[in-house]
Amino acid sequence: MSGPIVLYDGTCGLCNRFVQFALRHDRRASFRFASLQSPFASAILVRHGLDPEDLNTVYVVVRTPAAERLFSRSDAVLYVLKELRGLWCALAIGFRLIPGRLRDAAYRAIARRRYRLFGRSRMCLLPRQEDRERFLDL
Numbered sequence: 001m002s003g004p005i006v007l008y009d010g011t012c013g014l015c016n017r018f019v020q021f022a023l024r025h026d027r028r029a030s031f032r033f034a035s036l037q038s039p040f041a042s043a044i045l046v047r048h049g050l051d052p053e054d055l056n057t058v059y060v061v062v063r064t065p066a067a068e069r070l071f072s073r074s075d076a077v078l079y080v081l082k083e084l085r086g087l088w089c090a091l092a093i094g095f096r097l098i099p100g101r102l103r104d105a106a107y108r109a110i111a112r113r114r115y116r117l118f119g120r121s122r123m124c125l126l127p128r129q130e131d132r133e134r135f136l137d138l
Contacts, residue, residue, distance in 0.1 A: 003030040005136065006080065007044065007059040010035030013118035014110070015058060018077070023131055025084045031134065033127075038137030044070070056111045073111075074103035 006022060008015040022031055034040045036059075042052035044061055048070050060076040062069045071079045074095070081092035095103065110117075127135050 002063070003032055004079070004083065005032045005034060005044075005061040006076070007034055007036050007041045007061065009055040009058070009114075010037050011120050012055070012114050013120060014114045016121070017118065018058065018080075022080055022084070023127075023134070025088060027085075029134065030083065031080070033135050034137040040137045044068075056108070073107045074100065077107070078103075 006019065008019055010016070019033055022033075036042075036045075036052070036055050041059075045052040045059075047068075050070075057072045058076045060071040060079045062071070062079075078092040078095055081088040081095075083089075
């Protein structure tokens with residue numbers, strides 16, 4: 001199975017809700033997932049010169065025959081929304097009108113408080129049986 005890969009903080013309540021949202025609305029089942037705490041995600045982040053210990057953002061990895069592209073923060077969230085199509089795509093287009101610096105400032109403000117606002121779990125999300133093949137770090 002190919003397609004974009006969402007790298008998320010597996011212990012973050014908000015991140016886990018985002019993954020559940022994507023699973024529920026991804027009618028084409030195109031997204032795959034891996035927690036940032038996994039060796040799989042670490043290898044990708046190191047390949048892009050990023051610190052695998054930094055869990056303060058979500059990433060989307062898009063592979064083409066020519067290259068591998070990494071979207072982060074609000075760009076990653078908007079990429080997911082765009083790919084979900086329909087109303088979610090329209091929402092993503094609307095948010096793209098906001099400059100990236102402002103979107104990312106809001107993203108960082110939420111990311112700093114995400115554990116306090118949305119909780120933290122000791123273990124990564126356990127997907128439903130029918131979704132397990134979409135998780136690359138199991």
